[in-house]
Amino acid sequence: MKNKKGMALHWRILLGMLAGFVAGFVLLQFDHGKEWTYDWIAPWGKIFVNLLKLIAIPLILASLVKGVSDLKDIAKFKTIGLRTIGLYILTTVLAISIGLITVNVLKPGVGVSKETVDKLEQTYAGNQKIAHKINVAKQQKKQPKLQFLVDIVPDNIFKAMSNNSNMLQVIFFAIFLGITLILIPEHKAAPLKDVFDSLNEAILKMVDLIMLTAPYAVFALITNVIVGTAGDWDLLSSLLRYAFAVVLGLSIMLVVYMLMVKLFTGKNPFWFMKQLAPAQLLAFSSSSSAATLPVTMERVEEHIGVDQEISSFVLPVGATVNMDGTSLYQAVAAVFILQVLWPEGLSFSNQLTIILTALLASIGAAAVPGAGMIMLVIVLEALGFPSEKLPIALALIFAIDRPLDMMRTVINVTGDATVSTIVANSVGKLHTPKPKEWDDNL
Numbered sequence: 128m129k130n131k132k133g134m135a136l137h138w139r140i141l142l143g144m145l146a147g148f149v150a151g152f153v154l155l156q157f158d159h160g161k162e163w164t165y166d167w168i169a170p171w172g173k174i175f176v177n178l179l180k181l182i183a184i185p186l187i188l189a190s191l192v193k194g195v196s197d198l199k200d201i202a203k204f205k206t207i208g209l210r211t212i213g214l215y216i217l218t219t220v221l222a223i224s225i226g227l228i229t230v231n232v233l234k235p236g237v238g239v240s241k242e243t244v245d246k247l248e249q250t251y252a253g254n255q256k257i258a259h260k261i262n263v264a265k266q267q268k269k270q271p272k273l274q275f276l277v278d279i280v281p282d283n284i285f286k287a288m289s290n291n292s293n294m295l296q297v298i299f300f301a302i303f304l305g306i307t308l309i310l311i312p313e314h315k316a317a318p319l320k321d322v323f324d325s326l327n328e329a330i331l332k333m334v335d336l337i338m339l340t341a342p343y344a345v346f347a348l349i350t351n352v353i354v355g356t357a358g359d360w361d362l363l364s365s366l367l368r369y370a371f372a373v374v375l376g377l378s379i380m381l382v383v384y385m386l387m388v389k390l391f392t393g394k395n396p397f398w399f400m401k402q403l404a405p406a407q408l409l410a411f412s413s414s415s416s417a418a419t420l421p422v423t424m425e426r427v428e429e430h431i432g433v434d435q436e437i438s439s440f441v442l443p444v445g446a447t448v449n450m451d452g453t454s455l456y457q458a459v460a461a462v463f464i465l466q467v468l469w470p471e472g473l474s475f476s477n478q479l480t481i482i483l484t485a486l487l488a489s490i491g492a493a494a495v496p497g498a499g500m501i502m503l504v505i506v507l508e509a510l511g512f513p514s515e516k517l518p519i520a521l522a523l524i525f526a527i528d529r530p531l532d533m534m535r536t537v538i539n540v541t542g543d544a545t546v547s548t549i550v551a552n553s554v555g556k557l558h559t560p561k562p563k564e565w566d567d568n569l
């Protein structure tokens with residue numbers, strides 16, 4: 128859809144991003160550029176991300192209750208559920224395997240000199256953020272193996288809804304309520320269904336309204352990223368081969384999605400990517416698939432044509448458990464770290480362990496910036512990586528984590544959208560898209 132100037136939303140967002148890059152570099156030339164960005168530019172990006180997070184929980188609740196209660200029979204829900212989980216596991220294992228192949232062929236860690244490692248260690252090993260990530264990972268490891276199931280079932284729905292990281296708990300409640308609405312007499316279910324239907328419609332409109340500001344907001348987000356990573360650049364160059372391995376792997380994964388879309392739905396993959404582009408650009412700018420979720424849902428439903436019965440379940444679940452980009456990154460990062468710091472750990476069986484642990488770690492990772500790095504600690508520990516070397520290991524990849532996080536988040540979001548489209552098509556729920564009367568522009 129075009130606006131008055133004839134420019135589609137994704138181009139406007141892209142322009143905002145480019146302007147953000149330029150502004151970031153220009154501001155760095157000034158003495159107080161950093162503070163100025165912090166005071167006057169960064170808050171706009173934060174407001175935008177907050178707005179998206181603000182509507183995520185009500186959107187999940189409303190659209191999932193409506194989606195599930197609209198299903199005519201519960202057996203269908205089982206089919207959808209099984210296909211979704213199956214495809215999520217398949218794409219994640221594929222992503223990890225691609226990561227492993229890329230890193231083993233390119234061997235980015237082999238050329239890293241002792242001086243570089245020392246320099247990275249001096250700069251980052253004492254870093255508070257790294258110590259924090261290791262601590263969080265250790266806490267997670269102490270819990271019972273079935274803790275993830277306990278965590279899905281909330282003891283208080285209002286408490287669950289008050290914290291965005293409890294998305295799975297809200298999903299659980301919404302499915303439970305949706306199924307119950309099918310089981311009670313229709314006339315009793317109708318009023319509540321109408322409430323959720325109306326709430327869902329209103330929130331999808333909120334997404335449109337918020338997205339009108341996206342080009343300006345990504346400007347603020349990107350300017351802040353550029354200004355924030357300044358100073359790390361001299362060290363970044365020594366990590367370029369590692370970064371290249373991650374980016375190459377992620378690009379291959381993107382091609383895999385395009386092939387899957389073509390093969391399983393018959394849709395033109397370029398058309399698919401174009402419809403999804405605003406969500407991908409937002410994932411890139413915010414590094415958070417959770418914050419991007421409302422936009423992903425809007426794009427997939429209104430612009431790709433996935434029925435809400437499918438998207439309302441597949442996408443929120445995917446945002447929390449399906450992170451192909453993150454798992455691919457974990458595979459590359461883990462092997463890179465072994466190549467540099469612990470070459471004796473590079474056995475074939477350890478690489479198999481990486482497939483399993485990276486799969487579980489990506490399910491457990493939160494959909495927020497930097498979460499992948501925390502879960503990497505768990506992957507490394509599962510390999511028997513010496514724990515005293517953990518701070519150095521994270522120091523090695525810390526400097527370049529943010530740009531890679533931005534890119535892997537794009538893949539996380541694209542993976543969810545791809546699976547939802549394929550599942551929808553497989554149960555006859557992929558329709559001709561019907562964007563609302565005004566949507567990407569006023």
Ligand code: ASP
Binds near residue numbers: 414417452532
């Ligand atoms: N930032 C990623 C996401 O939100 C998670 C990660 O890989 O750190 O999807």
